[in-house]
Amino acid sequence: MALHADQTAIVQCSISAPDQQGAEFTTEGFVIPLMVPLADIGSLLAAYDAANQYSPNAEDSRKIARVVMDALKAAVEAP
């Protein structure tokens, strides 16, 4: 899986919008654009079970989380 965060496009802002489950939220924070390659989407979604609290698997979860955390860390620590 070759997930990427677009580090040059991270911005701090406040968003009011429906979230991924349709719930309204208003929050100030960092927007981190994530690029999920088309080549990986099929296998990622095939392995994901939204009804299973242990899905996605630990390997995919760690990869996704580390991309987000690395991007966030770099954005917050940027001069």
Place this chain on the structure above:
Amino acid sequence: MGIVPVFDPTTGASGGPAPVAGGASLFNLGTVVDLTDGSWTLYDPLSAIQSVSFSGSKNTVTFNAVSGSNNRVWATNVATADAPRWYRALSIDGNAIDSDTLISMQVSGTWDYAVRDFRPQLVVGLCLDPTTTTRANILGQGFLANLNETGNPAFGSWANTAGTVTSTGLASISGQYLGQYGARRGGYGIATALDASDLWLNYIQRVFASTLTSTATVYEIVGLGTNSSSAILLNDQTAFILTTSMIKAK
């Protein structure tokens, strides 16, 4: 050797082509929004607006009492949108514009910071149905601005059921919005917050990924509500300065 025209191609007058007429200057393109100039129609399902005055480029709006509700918020996914709004059919150089035409819009706005009676939210841009309380049918997009009784304002981008604004941690004074709308699609907008010296503080962006009905009349809209579910008291006021530019992009 180049050919230099000696007559104006339109009028035939000698001296070559006439300079571009006033109002088309790209150095100062915006038109000041005057909500009292007779071109705007108010749609106010709650009878929230008591009066509007215009002086020195500034619109001052006085409210009747309005109960608190998220229905008065513009940047939200709540089904009902009953905040007051002014609208007029979009016309560019006398040409009526419909939703098949791609429009570039620029909006510049600022608040009168001496008038902070409640928590207003302002949207300025384009839409398809300004006279409905069904939010999903407004299909609006444009400039977004929030103000509270204290603290910094926020400026950003409105996309009918959502909005993004710059951080209130910044001492923003004005916001500038640039977006595209039309060609049967909601578009895209970016906004920049400027400080008191008109220097950059922050920018944000938002996509409005909605299909627009074909050949529908496009309206300019100035919507004024609240940025939270807080109430508006009788005689509460807010004041703002807006300039807009609408350009046929394609």
